[in-house]
Amino acid sequence: AQKITQTQPGMFVQEKEAVTLDCTYDTSDPSYGLFWYKQPSSGEMIFLIYQGSYDQQNATEGRYSLNFQKARKSANLVISASQLGDSAMYFCAMRDGFTAGGTSYGKLTFGQGTILTVHP
Amino acid sequence: GAGVSQSPRYKVAKRGQDVALRCDPISGHVSLFWYQQALGQGPEFLTYFQNEAQLDKSGLPSDRFFAERPEGSVSTLKIQRTQQEDSAVYLCASSRRRAGVYEQYFGPGTRLTVT
Numbered sequence: 001a002q003k004i005t006q007t008q009p010g011m012f013v014q015e016k017e018a019v020t021l022d023c024t025y026d027t028s029d030p031s032y033g034l035f036w037y038k039q040p041s042s043g044e045m046i047f048l049i050y051q052g053s054y055d056q057q058n059a060t061e062g063r064y065s066l067n068f069q070k071a072r073k074s075a076n077l078v079i080s081a082s083q084l085g086d087s088a089m090y091f092c093a094m095r096d097g098f099t100a101g102g103t104s105y106g107k108l109t110f111g112q113g114t115i116l117t118v119h120p
Numbered sequence: 121g122a123g124v125s126q127s128p129r130y131k132v133a134k135r136g137q138d139v140a141l142r143c144d145p146i147s148g149h150v151s152l153f154w155y156q157q158a159l160g161q162g163p164e165f166l167t168y169f170q171n172e173a174q175l176d177k178s179g180l181p182s183d184r185f186f187a188e189r190p191e192g193s194v195s196t197l198k199i200q201r202t203q204q205e206d207s208a209v210y211l212c213a214s215s216r217r218r219a220g221v222y223e224q225y226f227g228p229g230t231r232l233t234v235t
Contacts (some may be wrong), residue, residue, distance in 0.1 A: 004162075035227075043209060045226035088142070091162050106151065106215050106224060107176065110162030 001097050002027040006111035013082045014119050020067070021077040021114045023092030032096040034075040035108065036066065040088040048090075051075060082118045089113045122146070126212050128233035132233045133202045141197045141230045145214030152195050153224065154187055163211055169195060194221040202234045 004027045013019040025034065036048040051059045051066045059066040067076040079086060093108040121170070127146040133139050145152050150171055155163035156179075166185070167200040168176040171192040184203075189195040199206055209231050 033161075035224075043231075044228045045211065045213070047223055047225070050223070068145065101202070106217075107165055107168060108155075108163075108224065109165070113160075113162050 002029070002032075002094055002109050004092050004094050004109055004111035006092055006114050008052075008114045009112075010115045010117070012117050012119060013079075015084060016081055018078060018080045019082055021079070021090050021092075021116065023075045023076060023077065023111060025073050025092075025094050027096045029046065029095065029096040032094055033106075034066070034068070035093040035095070036064070036075075036077045037091045037093060037110075038086075038088045039091060039113070045091070049077070083116050083120060087116060087118045089115050124158060124214050124225050126210075126227040126230050128230060129228060130231050130233075134235060135202060135234055137202055138198065138200045139202055139232065141199075141210050141232070143195045143197070143212030143227060145193065145195070145212070146216075146225055147193075149214035149216050149225075150192075151215035152189060153213045153215065154195070155213065155228070156181075156198050157209040157211055159208070166197070173190055199232075202232075204234050207232055207234045212227075 008060045032053045034051045038046045049059050049061045049064045049066050051068045058068050063080045065078045091113045092111045095106050127142045152169040154166040156166050157163040166180040167187045169189040172189050184200045186198045209229040211229045213226045215224045
């Protein structure tokens, strides 16, 4: 069974510094995708970044980058130049080979989350 | 509206009552998911629709939970005879495939409290 592990219940960072949020995963499927979502106190899940298992390069989206180490099964999120508005819960999630009707449909398995607090 | 909407945002039910939670996905999104998020935890998959067909309901915790999407757009998650352990945020997401990525767009959730 697929599993996502986030070992940091909480992280603190100073404004304008970089922070790394850890994520490890376990799957036997060779084709999978890894996602990071941000959940502010309002509750909505906001998509940040995606990495496919066959992607050769690490994904980047603005201040977010994903440090993908396939052999170690880790997909850490790096946030550069932290801002006060980055304070939120962050979830790592994985999509693996679930299919229905003959096509893969993107069912997500989430980790437990990491609460990030950015200090001024 | 451009995003996924859910109603009600908050629901308080007495134990034993039936509740119905509504999800309006982004127009044109074929895929729709329901997740349950307990306090302080990550969301857990409940069920998946492709258009009006419910193709995966493996995450529904008991036969008190029922979901439908009769016309392939709006979906309703119904919980019968609610129990305290049903208290959670229920998230709906709709999805499209863009550049090979199944990007899921989440609604704001419905916070259900069973007293």
